[in-house]
Amino acid sequence: MKLTRRAVAALMLATSATVWAQDAPQRLPSIPLNAGMYNIKAEVAQTEEQRQIGLMHRKEMPVTDGMLFVFDERATRCFWMKNTLLPLSIAFLADDGTVVNIADMQPQKLDSHCSEQPVRYALEMNQGWFAKRGIKPGSKISGAPFKK
Known part of the structure; x- marks a missing residue:
């Protein structure tokens, strides 16, 4: 199949837009949570x-901001930090918002940080956010996803 110049130009434009989008931070709708x-x-x-994109490519994040990862099924969840520029802490959360375990993650590393039991939720915050507030396994995060 021979591509016309217009088709090649359109393909190049689409490809460059896709690459640009993958290198830019995603912005998603947010919800209020409480600890x-x-x-x-x-x-x-x-x-x-x-x-998969998560907080990749962000150079900064306000202190009270984070990202809640929501999965359809409970399972052991593992996270790594490829293309993530910020040091983060991740709290793995039970269905009721109880913190199962917390891990500190270093930027741009491929080390896996996993939940200690099957979970549907994980909350990433700036590194040290949980520790500075005394939030540890057994603490509760509240908000709409955790209401019965």
């Missing part, structure tokens, strides 16, 4: 593509 008296503005990553 005791602390407010969180969490973007919600609920599709496979949104979860």
Whole structure:
């Protein structure tokens, strides 16, 4: 099949737009969450593509912002930091918002950080956010996803 110049130009434009989109941070709708008296503005990553991109390519994130990863099924969940520029802490959350475990993750590393039991939720915040607020396994995160 022979491509016309117009088809080649359109393909090049589409390809460059796709590459640009993958190198730019995604911005997703957010919801309010709470960790005791602390407010969180969490973007919600609920599709496979949104979860794969996560917080990649961001150079900064406000202190009270984070990203909530939502999965359809409970399973052991593992995260890594390829193309993620910020040091993050991740809390793996039970269906009721109880913190199962928390891990600190270093930027641009491929080390896996996994939940200690099957979960449907994971919340990423700036590294140290949970520790500075005394949030640890057994603490509760509240908000719409965790209501029965």
